[in-house]
Amino acid sequence: VADPRKTAAGGLAVALADALNTTGGMWFGWSGNIVKDGATGEGELHTQQAGNVTLATVDLSQEDHDGYYLGYSNDVLWPVFHYRLDLARFDAGHIDAYRRVNRLFARKLMGLLKPDDIIWVHDYHLIPLASELRAMGCNNRIGFFLHIPLPPQLVLAAIPQHEWLMRALFAHDLVGFQSEADLLHFSRYVQAEANATALGNDRFRAYNRTVRAGAFPIGIDVDEFQALTRAKDGMDMYHRMKEEYSRRKLLLGVERLDYSKGLPQRMRSFRTLLQKYPENLNSATLIQIASPSREDMGAYADLLREMESLCGSINGNYGELDWMPIRYMHRNVARKRLPGLYRAARVALVTPLRDGMNLVAKEFIAAQDENDPGVLVLSRFAGAAEQLEHALLVNPYDIDGTAEVIQQALQMPLEERQARHEKLLYRIRRHDVHWWRKSFLDALAGTDSTDQRNQVSWRKPPRNEDVSPVNQG
Numbered sequence: 509v510a511d512p513r514k515t516a517a518g519g520l521a522v523a524l525a526d527a528l529n530t531t532g533g534m535w536f537g538w539s540g541n542i543v544k545d546g547a548t549g550e551g552e553l554h555t556q557q558a559g560n561v562t563l564a565t566v567d568l569s570q571e572d573h574d575g576y577y578l579g580y581s582n583d584v585l586w587p588v589f590h591y592r593l594d595l596a597r598f599d600a601g602h603i604d605a606y607r608r609v610n611r612l613f614a615r616k617l618m619g620l621l622k623p624d625d626i627i628w629v630h631d632y633h634l635i636p637l638a639s640e641l642r643a644m645g646c647n648n649r650i651g652f653f654l655h656i657p658l659p660p661q662l663v664l665a666a667i668p669q670h671e672w673l674m675r676a677l678f679a680h681d682l683v684g685f686q687s688e689a690d691l692l693h694f695s696r697y698v699q700a701e702a703n704a705t706a707l708g709n710d711r712f713r714a715y716n717r718t719v720r721a722g723a724f725p726i727g728i729d730v731d732e733f734q735a736l737t738r739a740k741d742g743m744d745m746y747h748r749m750k751e752e753y754s755r756r757k758l759l760l761g762v763e764r765l766d767y768s769k770g771l772p773q774r775m776r777s778f779r780t781l782l783q784k785y786p787e788n789l790n791s792a793t794l795i796q797i798a799s800p801s802r803e804d805m806g807a808y809a810d811l812l813r814e815m816e817s818l819c820g821s822i823n824g825n826y827g828e829l830d831w832m833p834i835r836y837m838h839r840n841v842a843r844k845r846l847p848g849l850y851r852a853a854r855v856a857l858v859t860p861l862r863d864g865m866n867l868v869a870k871e872f873i874a875a876q877d878e879n880d881p882g883v884l885v886l887s888r889f890a891g892a893a894e895q896l897e898h899a900l901l902v903n904p905y906d907i908d909g910t911a912e913v914i915q916q917a918l919q920m921p922l923e924e925r926q927a928r929h930e931k932l933l934y935r936i937r938r939h940d941v942h943w944w945r946k947s948f949l950d951a952l953a954g955t956d957s958t959d960q961r962n963q964v965s966w967r968k969p970p971r972n973e974d975v976s977p978v979n980q981g
């Protein structure tokens with residue numbers, strides 16, 4: 509939970525702060541604090557008022573944090589949902605912690621709920637929260653939004669508890685995904701694995717429940733981001749960068765240092781660009797911001813080493829006394845400076861191997877000067893590619909192909925840049941963060957959930973269907 513009065517770094521935090529500031533309500537979740545094992549205070553509820561938003565937070569014990577957050581959420585669900593079975597670690601203790609913490613959250617939340625409250629659950633850390641709430645007698649309307657991709661059936665099926673996870677989605681009235689591709693994966697999974705019936709109007713019946721499922725691509729607050737671009741810090745940054753790179757072409761990448769973002773592949777494509785198109789030597793400069801993320805996890809430490817080695821070797825091989833091809837920063841940049849940086853870049857490289865949506869792509873478009881806009885090179889595997897087909901779409905695994913497209917972006921004539929930018933801006937405006945919030949909440953309000961909510965309580969699966977690593981073998 510982030511304080512909506514403060515500006516936050518993550519895309520999810522920004523979108524939720526916006527949603528809550530508009531409607532008021534309660535933001536419930538983990539405080540971000542870890543209390544020592546055995547210390548009192550574990551699971552204690554803290555409430556705090558932030559404008560019209562109540563923040564209600566729970567601390568976690570070290571053991572729960574490690575098993576629930578680092579373990580099941582980020583060492584199982586994050587890699588598998590991003591199609592990285594090779595990185596998933598199905599350790600037995602993780603699932604127990606994941607269930608325990610979701611149950612703890614449900615217990616704490618139950619005491620705070622009013623009968624007409626609408627509950628909107630966010631993301632992969634909380635998939636079973638609604639089914640825990642239903643088991644405790646909660647009849648409120650509950651919606652769920654998955655910010656990351658949902659993989660195809662046979663990838664999902666690698667998770668020992670996949671059946672239990674997907675069944676838990678049916679405790680909601682509405683389940684939202686980022687893209688049509690994710691929705692299709694959901695629909696195929698439930699029909700193939702759970703014998704679900706598609707009832708029409710995006711409704712599915714399985715496990716004795718009916719759920720509505722839809723694609724609700726998340727957006728940004730375009731006006732707010734443009735105001736940030738025009739503000740003093742944004743403009744200062746823009747002018748400084750323009751001056752510094754007046755004789756060069758600036759390329760930009762901004763993301764958390766995460767293996768889903770395709771950073772090593774991007775560095776290799778940039779190296780190929782320098783090899784194949786030597787006119788870029790002493791000219792093209794890639795600023796890569798890789799903000800620190802989940803640093804206490806092994807896969808992230810490996811990625812950090814790989815990036816340092818790649819950037820070092822590219823700079824060592826191609827750099828000159830007065831020019832370095834890559835400026836790699838493993839640091840967070842203040843949000844107020846980001847738009848100026850976006851605006852100064854001729855090309856943005858947004859090339860994840862898999863991404864639920866990707867808000868950086870949308871921020872880059874919003875920050876451009878429409879008379880002289882930069883070019884967006886976007887991975888076809890980002891959810892955003894479904895909406896932003898006027899970007900230059902690439903397959904980030906194809907190192908040579910991506911290098912060619914980057915060259916095309918660097919060479920693109922003004923007229924084409926303007927035409928593409930106009931279409932992209934139209935798209936991100938039409939489906940901005942306000943549209944996202946409203947369309948999800950309207951769909952949730954419109955779900956005909958009476959048959960479900962009239963049931964006195966959501967029946968817990970019998971013990972033999974109940975999932976634990978033990979009975980899943």
Ligand code: GDG
Pocket residue numbers: 516517518519520522523655656726762763764797798799839840841842843844846863864865866867868869871
């Ligand atoms: C998840 C899904 C989905 C990045 N570095 C810095 C910084 N950022 C900001 C960006 C942007 C946000 O963080 C990143 O959002 P993304 O959407 O690109 O990616 P995830 O963090 O992986 O978000 C994603 C999203 O949830 C929302 O549903 O789109 O697919 O993976 O706003 O600007 N901000 C600052 N300094 C940095 O160094 N201030």
